[in-house]
Amino acid sequence: MTSSAPATTSAPTVCRRARPTLTFLGGAGTPTGARYLVETPGARVLVGCGAFAGPADLTRRNWSPAPDALRALDAVVLTGADAAHGGFLPQLVAEGFTGPVFATPETAALLPMALAEAAAQFAEEETAGWPGFPAAPPFRPADADRAVALLQPVTETAFRDVGLVFGRAGGQPGAAWAHLRAGDRSVLVTPPLGSATHPPEPRPAAAVLVLPAAPVPGGATGHEAGRLAAVVHRAVHRGGSVLIPASAAGRAAEVLTLLRDLMDAREIPVLPVHVDNPVGLPAGVPRLPEDVAVHRRPEDTDWWADGPSIVLAGPETAGPGRVLDQLARLLPDARNAVVVAGPGAAGTRTAQLADGLRQVKIRGRYVPVHAEITRFADFGEYADEASVRAWATAGAPPETVFVVEGEPETALASAKALHAEAGWCAVVPADGERVLL
Incomplete structure (x- = not known):
């Protein structure tokens, strides 16, 4: 199957759960590939649709076919336009996804350039034909165009039984945390947070917090x-x-x-x-x-x-x-x-x-x-570890915080610090792990 044609495999039967669940389909144990599946009694929503980078066993996951868990989605929520949070969207569309893609107006404005740049880069590598690069790219420009057509710029919306609110995360342009609520349960998912010069908005209270580790230990130096x-x-x-x-x-x-x-x-x-x-x-x-x-x-x-x-x-x-x-x-x-x-x-x-x-x-x-x-460390756009913890602990404590989007050692250190300093139940999830919200 090529990446430009929708998948012909029928979607698996969706088992609607009485209580919302969260599954980590990416972003666990790696800074890339943010994909967090929220399943409620009425919807299956993917928060983040990122591509993987790094070792071959990770980057192979950018090619078709998409995992079965992503074949019956009702909607996608993007927390950023960068590859780690939105780069897998054209591949998803190439395999048949046609639902709404909710994003902030800023992310919706940036995503067309991000996907066009990636598609052109893949096309150039395909033309180069060097050994080791797959024969077909993960997606083509037409797939990127179809993905962009699904964008729905919003700051707040409701979809089926899920309420969604975005808030500024800082860091990358357009990056936003996403607060999803289903009944009396809620989850807050954020991309890497911005530094004092790119500050995030305060977080709302949520039962579950999905929090990235600081991208680089120590963060920006100020110099x-x-x-x-x-x-x-x-x-x-x-x-x-x-x-x-x-x-x-x-x-x-x-x-x-x-x-x-x-x-x-x-x-x-x-x-x-x-x-x-x-x-x-x-x-x-x-x-x-x-x-x-x-x-x-x-x-x-x-x-x-x-x-x-x-x-x-x-x-x-x-x-x-x-x-x-x-x-x-x-x-x-x-x-x-x-x-x-x-x-x-x-x-x-x-x-x-x-x-x-x-x-x-x-x-x-x-x-x-x-x-x-x-x-x-970066060019001053990201928060350091202490700033990430200060932002997280400034609000009402969640029942559980899952530390994601970091190398295993970095994520574990962040989780231990949250437990030691705030007394939180802080967990580094396993890739593919499913939990109740």
């Missing part, structure tokens, strides 16, 4: 601008360029804003900034001191021959996409620098680079790593 300026100065002094993995619908706008501020303040030289992605510039990109060159195909330009530059290419995980062309070109040269924001999910190329691996595999060939690698 991101100065550290980035130092990286740029060192690369320019060596006559090299700087690569920052950042997708158009993800971190690119944040990075470009930071670069503009540094150039305006003359804290870094005014350099050409190249945004290498197939969909152009993200919405809300600030004015830059120099024109931004948007590369439609990396081989159509010889920017690297014109002196030091700053290059943004996605995705952030350095998975399929044009960032691979740039890494293959820049990593072997010690004059260059690569800035990695966060370690990424275990097994991704950004995680390998952050961990000091001295060679990475790109499209079937190993590439030596001689470029300077600098790891940032």
